[in-house]
Amino acid sequence: MPLPTSFDFVHKEGVSKYKFIRDLYEKVKGQIQAQMEKIAHSKNKGKRVRSFNEGDLVWLHLRKEIFPQLLKSKLSLHGNSAFQVIKKINNNAYQLDLSLEYGVHPTFNVTNLVPFTSTINDEDDH
Numbered sequence: 001m002p003l004p005t006s007f008d009f010v011h012k013e014g015v016s017k018y019k020f021i022r023d024l025y026e027k028v029k030g031q032i033q034a035q036m037e038k039i040a041h042s043k044n045k046g047k048r049v050r051s052f053n054e055g056d057l058v059w060l061h062l063r064k065e066i067f068p069q070l071l072k073s074k075l076s077l078h079g080n081s082a083f084q085v086i087k088k089i090n091n092n093a094y095q096l097d098l099s100l101e102y103g104v105h106p107t108f109n110v111t112n113l114v115p116f117t118s119t120i121n122d123e124d125d126h
Contacts, residue, residue: 050110052094057082057116060096066104066112082116 052058060083086106087095094113098106 050113050115051091052085052088052110052113052115054085054088056085058085058094058096059083059114059116060098060108061112061114063112 083096083098085094086097089095089107092110093107094110095107098104
């Protein structure tokens with residue numbers, strides 16, 4: 001609440017307490033922001049940002065929670081083909097071109113996607 005502009009009826013000790021609390025608040029706020037930035041920097045130190053564009057091919061991690069009918073054992077493949085990105089919803093969610101046989105919604109988190117790379121080596125051609 002702002003102080004009145006007229007100091008005729010304001011107690012001098014109240015004004016000094018107000019200024020002390022205001023300065024203390026600003027100091028604590030600055031320390032909290034600095035600590036949050038420090039923690040964010042240390043947590044994101046080795047983090048790789050994955051971003052895909054529409055039309056890119058990606059591997060989809062077939063998690064047993066999402067695809068229980070496809071994973072019969074823990075030794076089965078956790079990805080079987082590349083899928084095309086149809087739409088980027090935001091930095092964390094992408095819509096894939098999934099066939100109806102999978103029976104799930106085609107939107108996935110970026111943690112379940114890996115950029116598609118061909119597994120064919122050039123040495124195999126020789």
